[in-house]
Amino acid sequence: xxxxxxxxxLRQLRADRHLDDRTALMEAFADPAHRRYVxxxxxxxxxxxTEYVALRAAQWACDERCSWAVAEPTTGRLLGEVGLxxxxxxxxxxxxxxWTHPGExxxxxxxxxxxxxxxxxxxxxxxxxxxxxxEESNAASAALAARCGFTLVGPxxxxxxxxxxLIRWLHKSS
Numbered sequence: 241x242x243x244x245x246x247x248x249x250l251r252q253l254r255a256d257r258h259l260d261d262r263t264a265l266m267e268a269f270a271d272p273a274h275r276r277y278v279x280x281x282x283x284x285x286x287x288x289x290t291e292y293v294a295l296r297a298a299q300w301a302c303d304e305r306c307s308w309a310v311a312e313p314t315t316g317r318l319l320g321e322v323g324l325x326x327x328x329x330x331x332x333x334x335x336x337x338x339w340t341h342p343g344e345x346x347x348x349x350x351x352x353x354x355x356x357x358x359x360x361x362x363x364x365x366x367x368x369x370x371x372x373x374x375e376e377s378n379a380a381s382a383a384l385a386a387r388c389g390f391t392l393v394g395p396x397x398x399x400x401x402x403x404x405x406l407i408r409w410l411h412k413s414s
Contacts, residue, residue: 245356250308262289264318271342310353322353332368376405385409
């Protein structure tokens with residue numbers, strides 16, 4: 241499922257002879273700011289990046305997670321990733337996630353991509369509620385959540401894997 245997000249388009253992560261996101265993935269996951277907030281994955285080699293691309297495709301296939309590469313429309317260059325994880329089509333809920341390649345931050349890419357993913361979640365999947373969580377110190381994520389129409393719920397009971405408090409936001413279908 242590809243989505244036209246205006247200045248960008250959302251597509252499946254790729255690692256094939258036509259388009260290969262693996263190098264850009266490794267660059268993003270090597271960035272200290274990215275590593276600070278994305279703790280679940282380390283992509284240090286092409287093999288690890290290949291596994292990551294395959295994982296995202298498998299998660300989509302089993303309705304566990306919708307994940308898109310945020311791409312520059314003329315070249316297909318990877319600018320980031322946006323997704324709806326913890327997808328529950330029985331209760332019509334999901335949790336949003338987004339990151340931007342370090343060389344592309346500060347341009348509104350995350351907000352544009354997240355807004356498009358929210359539209360797909362509510363309109364295409366029929367979700368009723370999408371949450372968004374971030375570490376308390378991540379001011380950029382707080383600003384992004386507010387910009388994309390999420391309502392602040394407050395701190396989570398359990399901290400993030402790094403031990404820092406998590407803040408939860410909620411967005412409901414209208």
